[in-house]
Amino acid sequence: MSPLDTVLRDPDTPRITLDRPADYLHAQHTLRSWFFTTDHKRIALLYLASITGFFILGACAAGLVRLSLVVPNGQIFSNDTYNKLFTMHGVIMIWFFLIPSIPATFGNFLIPLMIGAKDLAFPRLNLLSWYVFMLGSLFTIVVLIVGGVDTGWTFYAPFSTTYSNTYVIPALVGVIIVGFSSILTGLNFVVTIHKMRCPGMTWFRMPIFVWTHYAVSLIFLLGTPVITLALMLLVMERAFHIGVFDPRLGGDPVLFEHLFWFYSHPAVYIMVLPGMGVVTELVAAFSQKRVFGYKFVAYASIGLASITFLVWGHHMFVNGQSQLASTVFSFLSFAVAVPSAVKVYNWTATIHKGTIRLDTPMLYAMGYIGLFVLGGVTGLFLATLAVDAHLHDTYFVVAHFHYIMVGGTMLAFLGGLHYWWPKFTGRMYPEAWGRVGAFLIFIGFNVTFFPQFILGYLGMPRRYHSYPPEFQLLNVLSSAGSTILAVGYFFPLGYLIWSLWFGKKAPANPWQAKGLEWTTSSPPPAHNFLRTPVVDYQPYDYANKTRDNG
Amino acid sequence: MSHDDWQVLWQHMRPAVRSFVLLLVLLGVNVTLGATLPFSWAYVVEGVVVACMVLTVLLVSMEVLREPPLMRLFAALGFFWVAIMFTMTLVDYLSR
Amino acid sequence: MADIGIAAEPVDLELAEQFTTKAQQREAATLGMWAWLVTELLLFAGLFLCALILRIQHPQSVTLVTTHLKFWIGATNTVVLICSSLTMSAAIVTSRLGWRRFMLGALLATASLGSLFLLLKGFEYYQDYDEHMMPFLADRSYVLAHDQASVLFLDVYYITTGLHGVHLITGISILLWLTWKASRPAFLQTHQNRIEIYGLYWHFIDLIWIIVFPVLYVLNR
Structure with missing residues (x-):
């Protein structure tokens, strides 16, 4: 084995610290150097701060919704205020937090590091996309807070086009x-993953994280224009x-729903993938094992996206969709369970x-797996035509997608945040506090949302501010759980x-994890690697013990 | 411009000029069909003609034929996804 | 310039810092544009889908509208755009050859043809206005008011052509900016591939119109 290999596999090889270039956080200090940066790592942190x-x-907004639901007769907020609150919660959380959450922060930061590139393919476009994001999201948020919108995040016609009296247009x-x-x-991710991989980084040597982000980028490209339209x-x-x-002219509001969900259902996978x-990275690192069935997990990502x-x-x-269409869609919805289950298994x-080490990121990953299974299985209930007729638009649906989006995406986001925090910032988080936080969030989440499954099954409809x-x-139990969840956050x-x-x-590799991002310093230098990495080994190379023995 | 320059230009422009002529001819067919509506299922022919025009622009004008497989894949990807969107929506509308 | 040959300038690319090779940079740019065009296609596909659903649900109303659209202006505009595709191809070819002045001419010709399209389109809208074909104007009567559903397809017509027009306006603006940039002597040595990338976009707007024209004007006329 050449000396070069040893260096690449062994991040802890003593290096002379004095002549190392300043890391990306300390390379420049001015505000200007942050707001006009083209460094993917700094842009990732800009995203992280804004989405937080x-x-x-x-x-x-969610807290106020839960507060309102403590009493059955809706005395706390008026009908209109309640509608605006849940719309604000949905719009902000889905469009401005969950969809950009992991791709725009971790993806931005880690994809070039994981494939051994100096930056994304189009760094200036990357910065532009943050500005576009801030422009749109701040605008809508001001509208939501100052004026309010009451359509829900789904903006269904004809309510949104004709009947709502709120500020729908600016929000849209x-x-x-x-x-x-x-x-x-x-677009940036797709091109980067295709064209910027370092020598030796073949498709099947990429971490699953990069595979899932490739799949997500395809959904961005293929779905987003349709929702735009x-x-x-x-x-x-x-x-x-x-x-x-x-409908007064003979138009069909269901057509809007077709166009809307053509993007918005795949958007669920923008959040989940x-x-x-x-979670795949976390599970491998904290079990110190190669991902089981690596190729299947990789293919399952593309399969899910398709x-x-x-x-x-x-x-x-x-x-009002035709019965045949419902049957076909129901059948295909069951098919989604297959690649999802492949991943869980x-x-x-x-x-x-x-x-196994049960550090904070692993606790989040374990929580993710459990809650994702529950969220996924209840999805199968909803995909069943007859059951859905009973459960449609009830709290069962609300609980189901919160298990996927909060129990899934949010826990993965927090797990990843802890796992890569040393890489992002060069600092370790306090482990004991981290574990307490992870437990609180897990407990708070379940207390909040499990009762909603029962409420929905009993027939409580969503989006009403009063109930029997x-x-x-x-409902009180659910609201109480949300306070635990809030403390956890x-x-x-x-x-x-x-x-x-x-x-x-933080050292370069605090978790003894494999992957190119751990071979560079924490935090990484401005162009990620001191010299371009060359890869001649499999991903998740945990069986190779050279670094432990060395 | 010298005679040689014209030669060089013609040599490089040949595919573009040919596709230009082909597009005009195909457009002529469609305009004729649209203006006269000679038979009730003219829309089938018109659809085929449009497909040919689209293919001509993609393959010749946009030089997909000369691109590596990856670019061809992306050129085809969008159309494939449009087909998915149309098929699944029509499953609903054609069976209402 | 009868017998003087054209002086070919060197054609190359300036390597950006995030790339290792020029081939990588060139392919990344091309792939990026194709990825963008995929999104453009899906954007318009949503409108084509609306048109198709209306044709299924209200076939008579749609036929009624198509007979009132300006078929011949649409056809002429298609010819205009096909011509602009040819001039764009000429710009790409000459940029590869390093014939900068010829290329600038071809780019300007493309922009002019694009503007001609917009002019004709504007005239068409004026005629529509004149013939009371604008149901969204509250203070103006609508000539097909007896057929309510016809409004829907007419609205698809306005949105589709309007969106395509927006793409053309953006396209022409970028094209003029690019021509200005390309008028500098060093351009072909540093950024020749921008002409090719832009060319893909222009051809694609043309392709979209090639679909729009039959979808709105021709089918079941």
Whole structure:
């Protein structure tokens, strides 16, 4: 083995620190160097800061929704305020937090590192996409807070085009603008993954994280333009009366739902797939084992991204879609379970007989697997035509997608944040606090959302601010759980910020993990690697013990 | 421009000029069909003609024929996804 | 310039710092543009889908509207865009040869043809206005008011042509900016592939119109 190989495999080889170039955080210090940076790592942190802010806003709206539901008769907020609150929660969380969450932060930071590139293929486009994102999201958020919108995040016609009296047009315009940011990010990732891999980095030597981000980028490219169009049609119809959905003229609002869900169902996988990528990395690193069935997991990512475009009709089983279409969509929805299950089985098989360490990221990963299974299985209930007729638009649906999006994506986001925090910032987070936070979030989440499965099964519809008194116990339980969840979120928010100044300095590879991102210093230098890496080994090369023995 | 320059230009422009002529001819067919509507299923022919025009632009004008397989894949990808969108939506509308 | 040969300038690419080779940079740019065009196609596909659904649900109303659209202006505009594709191809070919002045001429010709398209389109809209074919104008009567569903297809017509027009306006603006950039002597040595990348976009707007024309004007006329 050549000396070069040893260096690449062994991140802890003593290096002379003095002549090392300054890391990306300290290369420049001015505000200008942050807001006009083209470094993918700095742009990732810009995204991280902005989506954290948006998350807090969305969470506040959720807190107020839960507060309102403590009493059955809706005395706390008026009907209108309640509608605006859940719309604000949904719009912010989905469009401005969950969709950009993992791709725009971790993906931006890690894809070039994981494939051994100096940067994304189009660094300036990357910066532009952050500005576009901020423009659209801040605009819409101001509208949501100052004026308010009451359509829900789905903007269904004809309510959004004709009947709502709220500020629908500016909110739509903001969401459309944010869509361009998604497209540009996806485009950048696709080109980067195709064209920027370092020598020896073949497709099947890429980490699963990169595979899932490739799949997500395809969804960005293939889905987002259709939602852009659908929302644009709403704007045209509402603002200028140039529209196609007006049922008074013979138009078909279901057509809007087709266009909307053609993107918005795959959007679920925009939120879930990157989380799957994160969890795969976590599970491998904290079991110190190669990912079981690596190729199957890789193919399953692409499979999910493709099949997810064939199932959107399951949102419209009771909305006037034809029976044949419902049956076809129902059948295809079951098919999505296959690649999802492939992933879950492969994670458990990876953990099996591994050298397991239950550090904070692994706790989040374990939480993810459990909650994703629950969320996924309840999805199968909803994909069943007859059951859906009972459960459609009830709290069962709300609980189902929160298990996928919060129990799934949010936990993966937090797990990944802890796992790569040393790489992002060069500091370790306090482990004990991290574990307490992870447990609180897991418990708080389940107390909040499990009762909603029961509420939905009993027939409580979503998006109503009043409900029959017999549902109060479960609603109070759910609201109580949300306070635990909120406390849980404050833990990472507090100690991660604390660690920026007081955390222990992180070594290059604190987890003894494999992957190119751990072969460079923490935090990495401006162009990621001191010299271009050359890869001649498999991904998740944990069986190779050279570094432990050396 | 010298005679040689014209030669060079013609040599490089040949595919573009040919596709230009082909596009005009195909457009002529469609315009004639649209203007006269000679038979009720003219839309089938018109659809085929449009498909040919699209293929001509893609393959010759946009030089997909000369691109590596990856670019061809992306050129085809969008159309494939449009087909998915149309097929699945039509499953609904044609069976209402 | 009868017998003087054209002085070919050197054609090359300036390597950006994130790339290792020029071939990599060139392919990345081309792939990026193709990825963008995929999104453009899906954007317009949504409108084509709306048109198709309306043709299924309200076939008579759609036929009624198509007979009122300006078929011959649409056809002429298609010819204009096909011509602009040819001039764009000429610009690409000459940029490869390093014939900068010829290339600038071809780019300007392309921009002019694009503007001609917009002019004709504007005239067509004016005629539509004149013939009371604008149901969204509250203070103006609508000539097909007896057939309510016809409004829907007419609206698809306005949105589709409007969106295509927006793409053309953007395209012409970028084209003029690119021509200005390319008028500098060093351009072909540093950024020749921008002409090719832009050419893909222009051809694609043309391709979209080639689909729009039959979808709106020709089918079941």
